[in-house]
Amino acid sequence: MTIGGHLAAVRGALDRLGPRQAHDAVRSGAVLVDTRPEFQRAASGTIPGALIIERNHLEWRCDPASGASVPEAADRDVRWIVFCDEGYASSLAAASLRAIGLHRATDLDGGFQSWRRAGLPVTPPGTP
Numbered sequence: 001m002t003i004g005g006h007l008a009a010v011r012g013a014l015d016r017l018g019p020r021q022a023h024d025a026v027r028s029g030a031v032l033v034d035t036r037p038e039f040q041r042a043a044s045g046t047i048p049g050a051l052i053i054e055r056n057h058l059e060w061r062c063d064p065a066s067g068a069s070v071p072e073a074a075d076r077d078v079r080w081i082v083f084c085d086e087g088y089a090s091s092l093a094a095a096s097l098r099a100i101g102l103h104r105a106t107d108l109d110g111g112f113q114s115w116r117r118a119g120l121p122v123t124p125p126g127t128p
Contacts, residue, residue, distance in 0.1 A: 007088065010095040016109040019118035022081050030079035031072045033058070035093055036112065040085055045123040047115055050083075058082070058093055063100055076101050083108035083115070 001009075017025060026032050026049070034041065034050040035058055046052070051072060053061045060068040064075055072078065080097055082105065084090040090107035097105035108115060116122050 007091060011091050013098070014091060014094055014106045016087075016091070016107055017081060018109050019115045019120055022083075022108050022115070023120055025079060025081060030081050032108075033062070033080060033082045034112070035082050035084050035090060040112075043125055044085070044112060044116075045125045045127060047083075047112065048121050048123055055084070055089060055093055059096060059100055062097055062102055062105075077104060078102065080105040081108055082106075083111045085111050086113050087111035 022030070022032065032047060032050040034046050034052045035055040036046075037054055041052070051070065053070065060066045061070045062073050062078070062080055063069055064073040080094070080102060082090045082093045082097070084093070087108060087110045090111055094105045094107040110117075112122075
């Protein structure tokens, strides 16, 4: 299987959200997670209120049983919406969260770039 085939299979199991859907889901209690590395956040800005958990820490921070979880990881029913820059790595990350039992995890279709193109709030580049 190629990465393209794997990505298509993973996405087939996710209920990916567009930017406006994700925005509404967050207002209803979902947790938006920015998995991009610091250099991308510094260069492009981020989404106000998004929890920052870089990809290499994601499973440990989101799993309530890990011993290293964030306070938002209250239980396995949390609605996690992960995003990367363009929506590729975040699909794989959401599938990984589902594989460890976080069954409501999904990702932002098109990533941060789609959120920004939709005219939704973003912080200016270089804002901590």
